[in-house]
Each structure stands twice: as C-alpha cells, then as structure tokens.
Amino acid sequence: MSVRHAIGRGLEYGRSFLQMGLLKIGGRVAAKLRADRLRVGHSVRTAQPQAFLPSRYRYYRTSLRGLAAQLQSASFRRRLTGGSPRNRVLCLAFGLGVGFIEEQLEDDRKSAATCQEIQAVFRRKRFQSTMKPFPSGYKLEDYIIGNQIGKGSNAVVYEAAPQCSTLKDKDSNCSLVQLREDEGEGERTRSVMCCSLRNFPLAIKMLWNFGAGSSSEEILKSMSHELVPAGPLAVELEKEHIVHDGQFGVLPKRVSAHPNVIRVYRAFTADVPLLPGAQDEYPDVLPARLNPAGLGNNRTLFLVMKNYPCTLRQYLEASTPGRRQGSLMLLQLLEGVDHLCKQGVAHRDLKSDNVLMEFDSDGCPRLVITDFGCCLAQRNASLELPFNSAWVSKGGNASLMAPEVATAVPGCGAVIDYSKADAWAVGAISYEIFGKLNPFYRGVGLESRKYEERHLPTLPPADVQLVIRLLLRRNPSKRPSARVAADMLHLSIWGGKALANRDSTGMKKLADWLLCQSAGVLLKGCRGPSGNSVEVELQRSFLSNLDLEDLRSAMGFLLYGWGQRPAHVLSV
Numbered sequence: 427m428s429v430r431h432a433i434g435r436g437l438e439y440g441r442s443f444l445q446m447g448l449l450k451i452g453g454r455v456a457a458k459l460r461a462d463r464l465r466v467g468h469s470v471r472t473a474q475p476q477a478f479l480p481s482r483y484r485y486y487r488t489s490l491r492g493l494a495a496q497l498q499s500a501s502f503r504r505r506l507t508g509g510s511p512r513n514r515v516l517c518l519a520f521g522l523g524v525g526f527i528e529e530q531l532e533d534d535r536k537s538a539a540t541c542q543e544i545q546a547v548f549r550r551k552r553f554q555s556t557m558k559p560f561p562s563g564y565k566l567e568d569y570i571i572g573n574q575i576g577k578g579s580n581a582v583v584y585e586a587a588p589q590c591s592t593l594k595d596k597d598s599n600c601s602l603v604q605l606r607e608d609e610g611e612g613e614r615t616r617s618v619m620c621c622s623l624r625n626f627p628l629a630i631k632m633l634w635n636f637g638a639g640s641s642s643e644e645i646l647k648s649m650s651h652e653l654v655p656a657g658p659l660a661v662e663l664e665k666e667h668i669v670h671d672g673q674f675g676v677l678p679k680r681v682s683a684h685p686n687v688i689r690v691y692r693a694f695t696a697d698v699p700l701l702p703g704a705q706d707e708y709p710d711v712l713p714a715r716l717n718p719a720g721l722g723n724n725r726t727l728f729l730v731m732k733n734y735p736c737t738l739r740q741y742l743e744a745s746t747p748g749r750r751q752g753s754l755m756l757l758q759l760l761e762g763v764d765h766l767c768k769q770g771v772a773h774r775d776l777k778s779d780n781v782l783m784e785f786d787s788d789g790c791p792r793l794v795i796t797d798f799g800c801c802l803a804q805r806n807a808s809l810e811l812p813f814n815s816a817w818v819s820k821g822g823n824a825s826l827m828a829p830e831v832a833t834a835v836p837g838c839g840a841v842i843d844y845s846k847a848d849a850w851a852v853g854a855i856s857y858e859i860f861g862k863l864n865p866f867y868r869g870v871g872l873e874s875r876k877y878e879e880r881h882l883p884t885l886p887p888a889d890v891q892l893v894i895r896l897l898l899r900r901n902p903s904k905r906p907s908a909r910v911a912a913d914m915l916h917l918s919i920w921g922g923k924a925l926a927n928r929d930s931t932g933m934k935k936l937a938d939w940l941l942c943q944s945a946g947v948l949l950k951g952c953r954g955p956s957g958n959s960v961e962v963e964l965q966r967s968f969l970s971n972l973d974l975e976d977l978r979s980a981m982g983f984l985l986y987g988w989g990q991r992p993a994h995v996l997s998v
C-alpha cells in the first residue's frame with residue numbers, strides 16, 4: 427500500500443470519527459495524518475535499508491556528520507578548491523556527498539519528529555486503573571478480610587473487600603486456596619473463582635516484620651521498596667508528609683500506573699491481627715501477643731491491591747498458551763519491564779510467582795508484575811548499584827539473576843548495571859510461557875553465571891525464539907533492551923506485511939503501517955470495552971513509546987535474524 431493510500435485510509439478514519447460525532451478525537455487524527463503526509467512521504471522516499479542496521483548506521487551517521495562539518499569549514503574548502511583539477515573533482519564529489527548526507531540527516535529529523543508526534547498523541551491518554559476509587563481505607567478495620575490467597579517468604583496475602591461493600595454471594599468462603607483443592611472440576615472452579623473475586627475485589631498483603639521496629643516511621647522506612655508501585659493517594663496524607671519531609675526523604679520514588687505493573691491502592695501500618703490460618707501456617711512470625719514463641723514485631727505494613735485470579739506460575743501449571751497468546755504474554759512482561767526501566771526501577775526478582783494474571787473481555791491473559799520487595803529504585807534513576815561489599819544485596823531469586831549480576835565481584839569502585847537484568851529474566855521466564863521447563867531453575871540444567879548461549883534449549887515458535895535468544899545473551903551490551911525486544915515482537919506480531927519486503931520499500935511500508943496502526947488504535951479506543959483489551963493496550967503502549975532509534979535497532983535485529991532464516995517464520 428502506498429503512503430497516499432495509507433494516509434487516505436487514515437483520513438477516512440478521521441472523517442468517520444467526525445461523522446460519528448466524535449469531533450475532538452476525529453479532528454485530531456485527521457489533522458495529525460494530514461500533517462504527517464508530507465513528512466512521511468518525504469522521509470520514506472530516500473530511506474535506505476542499510477539504515478536499519480543500528481550500530482553500523484549510527485557509526486556512519488556520526489562519521490558523515492563530522493565529515494560534513496569539516497567540508498563546510500572554510501579552511502577545508504580553501505584547501506580543496508584552490509589546487510589541481512584532481513582536487514576540484516574531489517571537491518565536487520565531496521559536495522555531492524554532503525548533499526546526500528544533508529538529505530539523509532533531514533530525513534532522519536523528519537522521521538524522528540513523526541515518531542515523537544505519534545508518541546505524543548498516545549501519551550496524552552494515560553493509563554488508568556479500572557478499579558473504582560474507594561474512600562478512606564487507611565485502617566485495617568476498613569476492610570472485611572476473607573481467606574488466604576498466597577504466602578511467600580516475606581508476606582502473606584488475603585482476599586479483602588471494603589467494609590462498606592455487601593457480599594454479593596453467600597458462598598464467601600471460596601478462594602484460590604479452595605480452588606486448588608477442587609482441581610479437576612473445571613466449570614465449577616471457574617464460578618467459584620468468579621464469586622470469590624466478586625465478593626473480594628481486593629487483596630491485602632501483610633508483611634512479616636522481624637527487625638523493622640514497631641513505629642510506623644521505622645516500618646515505612648525499612649519496607650519502603652514495597653511502596654514503589656503505590657498510587658499517589660496510597661499513603662495517608664499526614665504520613666506522606668513525613669515520608670517527604672522527614673528522615674524519610676530516603677524513600678525510593680514511585681512508578682506511574684501501567685497496565686502490566688501492580689498498583690498498590692493503599693499502604694498503612696497496623697497491629698498484626700490473628701487472621702485465618704495464622705497459628706498453623708506462620709506461627710513464628712506472629713508477635714508474642716498472639717504467640718508467646720513468635721518472633722515478629724507487634725506492628726507491620728499492609729498493602730492493598732486488586733485481587734487477581736492467579737499467578738503466572740499457577741496459570742501455566744494448568745494450561746499451555748498457544749503461539750500467539752504466548753507472544754502477547756511475553757510482550758506484556760517486556761512492556762512492564764520497559765516501563766520500570768524508564769522510571770529508574772529494576773525489579774530484581776522477576777519469576778512466574780511474581781507475575782499476577784487476569785483475563786480481558788476476549789479471554790486474553792493480562793500479566794501484571796508484582797512484589798517490589800527486592801527492587802532497586804534509586805532517585806538518580808541510573809540503575810547502577812555501587813557494589814563495594816558482599817553485604818550489598820544483589821536482588822532476589824539467584825537462579826534468575828542475569829549473568830552480569832550473578833558474576834559481579836564486590837570491590838572498591840565496582841558497580842552492577844541493572845539496566846538489562848530484568849529483560850534477561852523475562853527471556854528465562856519465556857520458556858515457562860511456551861510450555862518448557864525454565865532452563866535456569868535449580869536442577870534443570872543451566873546456571874546463569876556460567877552457561878554458554880549455544881546450550882540454550884530451542885523453543886518451537888521460531889518467531890519468538892530470536893527475541894528470547896537475544897534477551898538471554900550473556901553480554902548485556904549485545905542484549906537488546908526490554909524496549910527494543912518489545913518493538914521486535916510488536917513488529918513481528920502486527921507488522922508482518924510491512925516487514926515482509928526487505929528491499930528499499932521496507933521503510934516506506936513501515937511508515938504506512940505506523941500510520942494505519944495509529945488510526946486503528948485511536949478508533950478502537952472509542953469502542954467501549956474492547957478499547958481496553960490487552961491487544962489494544964499493547965498497541966497503545968508501543969505507539970506511546972515510539973522512538974526511531976529503538977525501532978531501527980529492532981528492525982536491525984529482525985533483519986539479522988532473517989539473514990539466518992526465511993522472513994515468513996517471523997510473522998505470528
């Protein structure tokens with residue numbers, strides 16, 4: 427499809443928006459696409475396929491820029507023009523070269539501007555949680571607490587509902603705990619889960635408190651990482667004041683909302699209560715008030731979140747996603763990790779237990795990264811941790827630590843760079859998503875500190891295999907970032923036709939495709955609930971993060987993969 431067709435189609439979308447009475451959004455799309463017509467039409471004409479090769483391209487561009495600057499300098503021109511005919515020919519050739527370079531640079535600027543404009547259109551619509559806001563909720567007494575949902579090494583999680591809500595079903599005892607016992611009763615299980623989630627839309631996480639003291643301030647300080655995904659109203663206003671002005675200026679920053687990152691609605695401290703199963707399941711962490719032999723402190727931190735039906739691990743124990751669904755799941759993890767990276771946060775404990783799941787209206791799994799207890803969230807957002815002593819924590823689960831973290835040696839001036847560590851862990855978790863054992867789990871085969879890339883097991887879907895292999899590269903400088911890996915998947919899932927052609931029209935097709943995607947996603951966004959489907963969220967996320975350099979790197983990696991396999995295997 428030509429640019430004109432693409433724009434024409436976009437304009438039609440714009441017009442139909444207007445006809446539908448959606449004046450504002452229709453006007454914006456139509457104006458946007460009209461404005462893009464010249465820009466994209468011009469940039470795709472001269473784009474060369476070689477320009478996709480990221481590092482080499484960047485090298486050429488920098489060298490050519492330097493050369494252009496030299497040629498433009500008066501002294502250089504004098505030296506060349508003043509001499510022999512040979513010098514004059516050389517000068518002419520350089521002059522033509524400069525013209526070409528300038529044209530390339532101009533195209534570059536225009537393409538980057540197009541990406542930025544598409545990005546700006548989609549960034550304007552911020553992601554908002556579907557959860558209804560509820561008043562207060564800063565005290566334990568504000569909640570009805572149901573059954574235990576899960577337990578980890580640092581906390582226990584219970585289903586909960588705001589105190590004001592009335593239970594919608596008599597069978598309020600059913601929960602995931604019971605679900606597991608009822609395994610095999612397919613239909614009944616699903617209805618049990620629905621009733622539990624309807625009655626208890628929230629989950630309360632109670633952290634174990636051994637060494638954090640019993641004052642709210644001390645607790646907030648020592649468990650501060652759990653607050654990284656907390657919303658702006660999560661902590662009571664007066665505590666928030668303490669957090670920002672007092673000694674708690676050291677608290678890490680918080681990340682903004684994202685469809686693939688947990689949102690903590692409320693965080694407060696309270697006395698540890700005797701909840702169902704406490705005496706049997708976690709007697710040692712109870713305070714002496716509840717168990718004379720218990721070692722826990724009297725007060726602790728509580729986090730209120732949405733109650734999700736299951737974790738990724740629980741889901742994968744019961745089912746193996748198909749090829750496309752698996753790709754969408756992997757993509758969501760990459761989008762979540764990219765969002766965290768951009769906000770200067772490394773999760774450092776990604777594993778299938780720390781990913782929660784629900785389903786959209788089409789039945790597509792939505793994945794949400796949770797449990798930020800081990801995260802690195804420095805105010806300077808560098809994602810670099812000074813590693814001057816063996817006492818510095820490198821993060822959670824050692825099996826899924828990226829090679830550069832696992833092999834780091836403490837010492838004066840040593841630093842661990844976490845900027846691609848979570849992306850590596852996503853690569854390892856992908857094996858579970860596609861129905862295989864995670865090769866890095868203890869006893870399965872590989873160790874992150876010393877594996878060789880050629881020993882990585884193969885995965886049946888060839889299309890994502892390339893992405894996973896790249897994510898699991900030992901050398902982080904050769905590993906794509908979560909953003910670039912996500913762009914690769916976006917391009918291979920939705921951009922098949924735009925990418926199928928590897929000649930000089932490739933860039934032109936990509937530009938057409940970006941415009942169609944933008945118009946299509948805006949249109950879907952107006953269509954009620956389907957506008958919140960996982961696929962639309964993912965496409966919106968891609969467009970709101972559009973960056974020419976990242977896109978070129980993604981294309982470069984894909985072309986590199988195609989060099990070894992026929993192009994069609996990359997389309998899902």
Ligand SMILES: Nc1ncnc2c1ncn2[C@@H]1O[C@H](COP(=O)(O)OP(=O)(O)OP(=O)(O)O)[C@@H](O)[C@H]1O
Pocket residue numbers: 575576577578579580581582583629631731732733734735736737779780782796797799
């Ligand atoms: N919002 C939620 N909705 C439903 N279940 C949840 C939720 N949060 C946690 N869970 C369940 O509780 C379990 C323990 O939670 P979490 O992983 O946060 O605890 P933890 O002690 O910090 O874990 P870890 O052992 O990894 O440190 C999870 O594996 C999951 O089964």
